[in-house]
Amino acid sequence: MNTSKIALVTGGSRGLGKDMALKLAQQGIDVILTYRSQQAEAAAVVADITALGRRAVALPLDAAELRTFEAFFAEVTTVLADTFATDRFDFLINNAGTSLSAPISETTEGQFDEMLQVHFKGVYFLTQQALPLLRDGGRIINVSTVSARSSYAGFSAYASMKGAVEVFTRYLALELGSRGIAANVVAPGAVFGGGAMPDTPEMRAWVAQATALGRTAEPDDIGGIVAFLCTDAARWLNGQRLEVTGGIVL
Known part of the structure; x- marks a missing residue:
């Protein structure tokens, strides 16, 4: 019987999910990663993990x-x-998703439903169906966003779904505590190279000046936090939201 720990990372072919998968592998954890359309990129991540001995x-x-x-x-x-x-x-690790930037006055029902499906209903029911396969004493990590705390014009639908996921995570922590399963949220800020944030010089400049640490984030800044939450050192963290932004708009 295999004794290695295994992580399921959704959206693991690129950006944040890729870095999460690699950081988990560096920590000695085997990985099942998912992809929607980027099969070649996903295969490359698998090869990278295999090269790490996992x-x-x-x-x-x-x-x-x-x-x-x-x-x-x-x-x-x-x-x-x-x-x-x-x-x-x-x-x-519920990471898969897309972004949307549209003012409330222009957001269509179709756009709203797309955000609802992938960021809330998808996370809710994927987690529900995963529970029989999730080992007692395991962890659930849901990915949210800084825009569930601070408001940025254009992100109302996206951020609303992430806010719902944060509430859902607290309920997971409560209801799964009897199985020893901890559930937490990691909430990144603007991550360039992560696939969701518009990457323009103007946006990078604004994020850097609004961040206490004085620079923009890369996917590599986030994956290690997710990997940490899967260690024994993080066993007493439960039902919490960890904002990983370098200190944006403090």
Whole structure:
């Protein structure tokens, strides 16, 4: 029976998810990562993890398509048995998502529903279906955003869904405590190279001047925090929101 710990990272083919997967592997954790369309990039991450001496598998998943979750977890069950010689994984990192920048007056119902599906309903029901496979004593880490605390014009729909996920995380912590499962939120700020934030010189300059540490963030600034939450040192953190922004708009 495999004794290595295993993390399931959604949206692990690039940006924040890629760095999370690599940081977890550097910590000695095997990884199942998902991708929506970037199969070649996901395969490259698997190769990088393998080069670190850990095992990894990439599986396709559209985190907004709830009807596919049952089949996805059937595939996860097969991978756990065939690749990892176990029937459980230890860490669920809900990272997959897209961004939206539109003022309230121009946000369409379709855009709103897209944010709802991928950032809240997707996270809620993917987590629900993961629970039978998540080992007692494991961890759930949901990715939120600084814009659930501070308001930035254009991000109302996106930030609202992330705010809902933060409330959901506290309920996960409460209801799963009897299984020894801790649930926490990591809330990054603007991350350039992460795939969601518009990357312009003007935006980089504004973020740098608004951040106490005086620079913009990169995906590499976030992954280590997620990996830390999967260590024994973080075992008493539960139901908490960790804002990882370098101190933006303090």
